[in-house]
Amino acid sequence: MSRAGRAAPPQAAPATADAAAVAELRRRLAARDKVIAVLKRRVRERDHSAASPLATLQHNVALGRVVAMKTRELSEERHELQRALTELGRTQAALLQAQKMESVGQLAAGIAHEINTPAQYVRDNVAFVRKGMAAADEVLAAALAVVEAARGCGGLEAPVEAFEAAVRRTRFDYVRRQVPEALEQSLEGLDRISRIVGAMKQFSHPSAGEKERVDLRPLVETAVTVARNEWKYVAQMEQDFAEDVPEVSCLRDEIGQVLLNLVVNAAHAISDSLVPGQRDKGRIAISVRRFGDRHVDIRVADDGPGIPEAIRTRVFDPFFTTKPVGKGTGQGLAMAYSTVVDKHGGALFFETGAGPGTTxxxxxxxEATGAGP
Known part of the structure; x- marks a missing residue:
């Protein structure tokens, strides 16, 4: 389910519960098998007893009914066991993927630092070259003026013609026009790398489990930057921040994770609705507004297909996902709900209708409430 950290125990608890359920089912199946074996043995013993044929028949009919009933129960419990085993397998695969992504997250800060250092000196060098080109262009303009003035002067025809031939051969006029633009684009790309690296470092930096006053604007912008690779090919991104939004007392990194999950989910929802040649891109709109005097609303809207009515009540359930294994763990929205509601005393809900789009x-x-840390 596209709508759907370090704490291992909360992730492991569901798997432990599933394993206990499977063990209980196995125990009950073994007990059923023993009961059926005993009943069958009694039927065989009755066949060889000295009781009257009528009594034997009546007893056998009664035992046959019991055996049939127990067999049905056994069959139902076998199906239940199979379903439990299948669900346990999916849960284990989801947990493995979650642990892998947790490890990637822990490495993000170090990777960001390693990228930022060479990117910074490359940017400095490109900026230096841009300044150097400006100076060189000034000198070249003066040189071209000298060449133009020397044209037709006695004894200078050959050097002037050689200079003009070199200009034509090297396509100097084209290079002179294009180099400044190439340098500007390079600097823009390097600035983007720096913003991404800065967002990754900020996103991976823990808030020590304590609530602090947070400006939501950079928090939203960081989540959008980190998730850029998920949405840039499928959606146009819009951000709208009201001017009167105050700072909010919250767990900065955990609310950042909530926003990241919602942006990624919106991108995935839109991706599922795109049709090449008809609908190449969708739209994600994020707005931040006050709600009354005591709350702030962050709304993440997409124009994807919406949430089917059949699964709306399960959207926030742990491990519920419509994605294949490896694409989603079904934990994103469940963890987001726990963060917003349990830890912050807030609310997390969605608005969707019969048509496309979900918010x-x-x-x-x-202000911080009594909920959470």
């Missing part, structure tokens, strides 16, 4: 709303209290 998830994160409603946070401006």
């Amino acid at each position: 998830f709303v994160v409603r946070l209290p401006i």
Whole structure:
């Protein structure tokens, strides 16, 4: 389910519960098998007893009914066991993927630092070359003026013709026009790398489990930057921040994770609705507004296909996902709900209708409540 950290115990608990359920089912199946074996043995013993044929027949009919009933129960419990085993397998695969992504997250800060260092000195060098080109262009303009003035002067025809031939051969006029633009594009790309690296470092930096006053604008912008690779090919991104939004007391990194999940989910929802040649890109709109006097709403809206009515009640369930294994763990929205509601005393809900589009709303209290840390 596209709508759907370090704490291992919360992730392991569901798998432990599933394993216990499977063990209980196995025990009950073994007990059923023993009961059926005993009943069958009694039928065989009755066949060889000295009781009257009528009594034997009546007893056998009664035992046959019991055996049939127990067999049906056994069959149902076998199916239940199979379903439990299948669900356990999916849960284990989801946990493995979650642990892998957790490891990637822990490495993100170090990777960001390693990228930032060479990117920074490359940017400095490109900026230096841009300044150097400006100076060189000034000198070249003066040189071209001298060449133009020397044209037709006695004894200078050959050097002037050689200079003009070199200009034509090297396509100097084209290079002179294009180099400044190439340098500007290079600097823009390097600035983008720096913003991405900065967002990754900020995103991976823990908030020590303590609530702090947070400006939501950079928090949203960081989540959008980190998730850029998920949405840039499928959607146009719009951001709208009201001017009167105050800072909010929250767990900065955990709310950042909530926003990241919602942006990624919106991108995946839109991706599922794209049709080449008809609908090449969708739209994601993020807005931040006050809600009354005590809350702030962060709304993440997409124009994807919406949430089917049949699964709307399960959207926030742990491990519920419509994605294949490896594409989603079904934990994103469940963890987001726990973060917003349990830890912040806020609300997380969605608005969707019969038509396309879904809006998830994160409603946070401006001041810290008694919920959470």
